[in-house]
Amino acid sequence: MSFDALLWLSFGGPEGPEDVRPFLENVVRGRGVPPERLDEVEAHYQHFGGVSPINRLNLEAIEAVRARGFELPIYFGNRNWHPMAEDVVAQMKADGVQRALVFPTSAYGGYSACRQYDEDIVRALQAVPDGPELVKLRQFFDHPLFISAFADGVRAAAASLSGPYRLVFTAHSVPVSADKAAGPPAEGGYRYSRQVVEASRLVAAELGVTEYDVVWQSRSGPPQIPWLEPDVVDHIEALHAKGVTGVVVCPIGFVSDHLEVVWDLDTEARDRALELGMEFARAATPNGDPRFAELVTELVAEHTSGAPVRKLSSFTSAGCTVNGAPCAPLCCEPAKRPARA
Ligand SMILES: CC1=C(CCC(=O)O)c2cc3nc(cc4[nH]c(cc5[nH]c(cc1n2)c(C)c5CCC(=O)O)c(CCC(=O)O)c4C)C(CCC(=O)O)=C3C
Ligand SMILES: [Fe+2]
Missing domain, CATH: 3.40.50.1400 (Rossmann fold)
Incomplete structure (x- = not known):
């Protein structure tokens, strides 16, 4: 083609x-x-x-x-x-x-x-x-170049701290119902959060880190609707309560330092960690x-040119479709809500 x-x-x-x-x-x-x-x-x-x-x-x-x-x-x-x-x-x-x-x-x-x-x-x-x-x-999400760019970002962030740290991956939260509907129904849903967890696992594996967390950020929507949790700021507080003294936050869900990264992480999460007396560093995004x-x-x-499909997990990498067709019938169906005007 x-x-x-x-x-x-x-x-x-x-x-x-x-x-x-x-x-x-x-x-x-x-x-x-x-x-x-x-x-x-x-x-x-x-x-x-x-x-x-x-x-x-x-x-x-x-x-x-x-x-x-x-x-x-x-x-x-x-x-x-x-x-x-x-x-x-x-x-x-x-x-x-x-x-x-x-x-x-x-x-x-x-x-x-x-x-x-x-x-x-x-x-x-x-x-x-x-x-x-x-x-x-x-x-x-599992391409070796994507994973190794994040891994180097974590290495550099960790090197800027003077003491031990907990590695925390974060991605944009979505309504739990949207995550449940992610992927084709036959796959059992949760494609988004499962891919985020898998990418995090791959970065941690490349670093040889076995203890880490995957959390969510930038929750939107009405408060009564459940979104993926825990929130990154709440999680930093929980780590502090357990005696953790430093944190490296890796924004695995984002390709660049856009607003959710420079505000929700570099400002909000960082300020909270420093207030609690914790060391804080944020890993670079791959952009x-x-x-x-x-x-x-x-x-x-x-x-x-028929270059090989490089990926580090066996999890589906869908999304490749023509003229905006869904990946599969009912794949990632939008929640029932008023249509875009
Ligand atoms: C999964 C996901 C990604 C990652 C995947 C991807 O990268 O595409 C992402 C990226 C981004 N989200 C962004 C900005 C916003 N997201 C919002 C709201 C929402 N995000 C959602 C999900 C995601 N969002 C959802 C479920 C909502 C609720 C409303 C809805 O159901 O659609 C709102 C509304 C205000 C609010 O936050 O409430 C804003 C302003 C920007 C640009 C930032 C900039 O300007 O630099 C970027 C890259
Ligand atoms: Fe899809």
């Missing part, structure tokens, strides 16, 4: 104070997130001048891929903020692109991490009749590591 472009598909983030509210409205449209939660999250963004680092980090990662001599033109589009996926797909069509690979900036399965990117593709193609064929790349550009190049080469 031949391809004539790569679409780098991400979450999007605001570029200034005025963008924050409309961006947040895009993210939570139809999701039942209470306004108080939005006010809180808006304050986190405004703390950084209303600018999320995510767009800049994506552009830097794209430059790193280009700098490797990558053979296809790369387009950048988002789910929730400009450049919006539909505008970029219109541009691709205008440029004569007929078949493109799509790199979604999430390593995992599940509704928010995988299926919602399929929905973005469907939405973009609906907005652009006779647009290019779009083939999404697979999930890469800025040369291995990340190599990873993208390899995932593309699986399609363009």
